[in-house]
Amino acid sequence: MAAQRPQAKIRAFNCPNCGNSVQLRGMGTSLSAACPSCLSILDTSDERVRLLQRAAKKMERFEPKIPLGTRGKVDGKQYEVTGFQHRTIMADGVEYGWDEYVLYNPFHGFRYLTEYTGHWNDIVAVLSLPAPSDVMGHAAVSHEDRKFKLFQTSNPTTKFVLGEFPWRVKLNDTVNSKDYVDSPYSLASETDDNETTWSRAQYIPGKEIWSAFNLKGSPPTPQGVYSNQPNPYGSTKPMWAMMVVFSILLLLTMIVTSFMAAGETVFQSKYYFVSGSGEPSFVTPTFEMKGGEKNVEVEIRTDLQNDWMYLGLALINENTGTAYDFGKEISFYSGSDSDGSWTEGDKADSVSIGGVPGGKYYLRVEPDMEKTLGSELFGSKRVNYEIKVRRDVAVIWPYFVVWPFLLIPPLWAILRRYSFEGKRWAESDPSGNAAFSSGEDDEDDD
Amino acid sequence: MTKLYGAYGLLLTVFSGYLGYQGFMFSRGDEVPNVPRSVRDNPGSYRSIYSNYHRYTGGK
Numbered sequence: 001m002a003a004q005r006p007q008a009k010i011r012a013f014n015c016p017n018c019g020n021s022v023q024l025r026g027m028g029t030s031l032s033a034a035c036p037s038c039l040s041i042l043d044t045s046d047e048r049v050r051l052l053q054r055a056a057k058k059m060e061r062f063e064p065k066i067p068l069g070t071r072g073k074v075d076g077k078q079y080e081v082t083g084f085q086h087r088t089i090m091a092d093g094v095e096y097g098w099d100e101y102v103l104y105n106p107f108h109g110f111r112y113l114t115e116y117t118g119h120w121n122d123i124v125a126v127l128s129l130p131a132p133s134d135v136m137g138h139a140a141v142s143h144e145d146r147k148f149k150l151f152q153t154s155n156p157t158t159k160f161v162l163g164e165f166p167w168r169v170k171l172n173d174t175v176n177s178k179d180y181v182d183s184p185y186s187l188a189s190e191t192d193d194n195e196t197t198w199s200r201a202q203y204i205p206g207k208e209i210w211s212a213f214n215l216k217g218s219p220p221t222p223q224g225v226y227s228n229q230p231n232p233y234g235s236t237k238p239m240w241a242m243m244v245v246f247s248i249l250l251l252l253t254m255i256v257t258s259f260m261a262a263g264e265t266v267f268q269s270k271y272y273f274v275s276g277s278g279e280p281s282f283v284t285p286t287f288e289m290k291g292g293e294k295n296v297e298v299e300i301r302t303d304l305q306n307d308w309m310y311l312g313l314a315l316i317n318e319n320t321g322t323a324y325d326f327g328k329e330i331s332f333y334s335g336s337d338s339d340g341s342w343t344e345g346d347k348a349d350s351v352s353i354g355g356v357p358g359g360k361y362y363l364r365v366e367p368d369m370e371k372t373l374g375s376e377l378f379g380s381k382r383v384n385y386e387i388k389v390r391r392d393v394a395v396i397w398p399y400f401v402v403w404p405f406l407l408i409p410p411l412w413a414i415l416r417r418y419s420f421e422g423k424r425w426a427e428s429d430p431s432g433n434a435a436f437s438s439g440e441d442d443e444d445d446d
Numbered sequence: 447m448t449k450l451y452g453a454y455g456l457l458l459t460v461f462s463g464y465l466g467y468q469g470f471m472f473s474r475g476d477e478v479p480n481v482p483r484s485v486r487d488n489p490g491s492y493r494s495i496y497s498n499y500h501r502y503t504g505g506k
Contacts, residue, residue: 324475
């Protein structure tokens with residue numbers, strides 16, 4: 001014979017203050033309850049219901065978003081909402097309030113839901129005591145292999161109650177609370193005159209609450225960032241790992257393509273140039289450049305000293321008559337002054353052009369130097385130089401250009417992540433100073 | 447996001463590898479078509495657009 005589930009027995013009595021009917025769903029586990037009519041708080045710990053606290057006549061009412069008596073599944077277990085309270089704290093002279101719901105299951109006991117500006121938490125009592133700890137010098141507690149960093153110290157005050165509670169709830173009761181955060185969890189300690197209780201909260205999206213309790217409409221849209229709200233941008237570690245992999249791939253690709261580049265010297269010869277000695281231009285013998293469109297590098301070595309020269313260059317295809325014009329200036333100066341010896345420029349340099357089709361080419365060279373009166377008259381300015389033409393030289397610039405682009409996405413991701421964390425911790429008040437601040441600048445008048 | 451970054455990174459790596467393999471350079475010589483064959487024998491008959499380069503580059 002199958003075991004029968006116990007049915008929740010509803011106990012009813014009349015409020016000793018207003019006479020209105022009060023129902024209890026806690027199956028004898030509730031220690032106090034609020035009259036739904038006059039809001040007075042009643043002691044329900046035994047059969048003799050007594051008045052604990054008479055509510056103020058003009059008391060602000062708060063409507064629970066999950067009506068009392070609603071049943072829903074939390075953590076795979078069926079619970080019924082049996083109590084509701086609204087609590088507030090003061091910070092910088094501003095009152096912040098949130099709602100708390102008492103959930104009861106005769107097999108699994110109590111658990112709680114809290115809601116603050118659309119952010120929901122599922123809360124259970126902690127049976128083992130968290131141990132004091134620290135996170136990078138900040139106060140923290142450790143519990144079940146997690147470290148929770150102190151987020152806030154505050155003094156919550158109960159402002160409104162409805163339904164029943166497993167403790168003797170009282171209006172305007174204030175406790176000292178410390179909230180520790182390790183998203184999506186948080187730990188809270190609440191201390192009153194008699195005891196300290198610890199509870200563990202887990203952030204839960206509002207839509208899950210709505211679905212679990214089959215509530216109508218849609219949950220309120222969360223405002224801002226909540227203390228233990230999961231960071232929606234997740235960890236950036238996988239991206240950084242991929243960044244390292246791609247960097248290694250780039251390096252390997254650079255090495256392979258550099259080795260694959262022919263870098264063949266297709267022409268090399270030595271010349272000299274005497275400034276003012278008539279037509280300076282000349283052409284080189286024909287040389288062959290193999291393959292399709294590849295780059296060409298012209299390397300020039302000179303014996304310049306405190307002078308410059310310019311080489312006008314044209315790579316001319318012997319068959320098609322197409323010329324590729326380019327040029328290179330080389331200068332080298334040296335000397336010494338009060339700062340010591342100095343040099344400027346270089347005696348050797350190179351110029352490269354891309355996209356030169358294969359074929360038979362010759363180089364037209366037109367050297368030029370600064371004309372002085374001496375060089376015009378005597379042709380005394382002479383420079384020796386060597387030209388070397390290389391085909392298909394290795395290029396590595398694409399890898400250095402691309403690498404910073406690989407950095408952008410992970411940097412952006414980490415920026416978004418830390419921006420979210422910044423918003424979270426901007427609301428932090430570990431010392432609880434905000435609770436005692438009026439919110440105005442405190443200036444001492446002499 | 448990570449998958450998207452994987453595709454992005456792969457694309458960049460392949461693209462840079464292609465440019466490296468091709469020996470790509472942005473600098474191109476100024477292409478002048480139909481240069482007469484006589485340039486071979488008379489180099490002075492061709493004047494590059496880079497001719498008549500005059501620039502003073504003094505020392506320190």
